[in-house]
Amino acid sequence: MQITFDLNLNGKTAVVTGASRGLGRHIAVSLANYGAFVIVNYKGSESMAKATLEMILSSGGQGMIRKFDVASAQEVETSISEIISERGSVEILVNNAGLARDGLLGRMKISDWNDVIATNLTGTFNTCRYLSKSMIRNRSGRIVNICSVAGEVGNGGQVNYSASKAGIIGFTKALARELAPRNILVNCVSPGLIKGGMGDLLTEKQAEAIVQHVPLGRLGDARDVCAAVVFLCSEMANYITGQVIRVNGGLYM
């Protein structure tokens, strides 16, 4: 008897939102390196998105860039229908697009609250909403929503970010139940402090302070998050849905 697994994603199309930089970029490249045709979504910087695509192409992968703001239902609907008509179907969706507008509650601008919820949470709702039709038709699909330890333990000065990421977890569990009958698996990856991700926003001092609380005693690496995403998109995770895979060095258990 032999039990091995194939991580190959050949023939699958993956949409990765917010893939022009940070974790999204790494996730896009990693999925492409396992054979997926990756749609590199971006909102603002075309040159950054092109750089991500260049990384994909130069490492033998395939993909294309696609500009749309996940917070805009109209833009998502239009782009998703274009992608479906071009690619036929989309098998993988990674909701990574997210932003942070920190501030203590009393001084947090209403727009900072609205923008973060609109992008992080409603953005995830928008992409899932418009892609679910194709996945339901195909009777299969993988949705990976990138949340955060901040959404699980809460971060002072980040009530908007924490709420949006906690919301993604609730959304993920509900959607997992809803789409299970059509074999569409919906999970979260919850990164802790990652170099190349939100970890970069911390000052040297802040990072050092927090690392004391990380049992593994170091920041995570973007590839650590990519590993969890690729795993959840592969046949290794055929029986995993509605879960939160924490990639945080033990920071939160």
Add this chain to the structure above:
Amino acid sequence: MDEIEKKVVDLIAEVLVDVNKDNIQLDSKIVEDLGAESLDIYDMIALLEDEFGMEISDEEVEKIQTVQDVADFIKAQKQA
């Protein structure tokens, strides 16, 4: 069965993969007889909308019980 009725039966058979197409009769109730679940209904609506190029509102879906109801609805929409 006319053209539209045949097409409707084909689409329903495409969605309800576990149902033998011969069992899909015009008077079959889509939920009670054919065992369609919520996602099947959603998928069916999406297919019908794409096939016949029309919008089917939730209210209209409520009124549809049998395969015949679907065909009649589409014919009515085509006349309108």
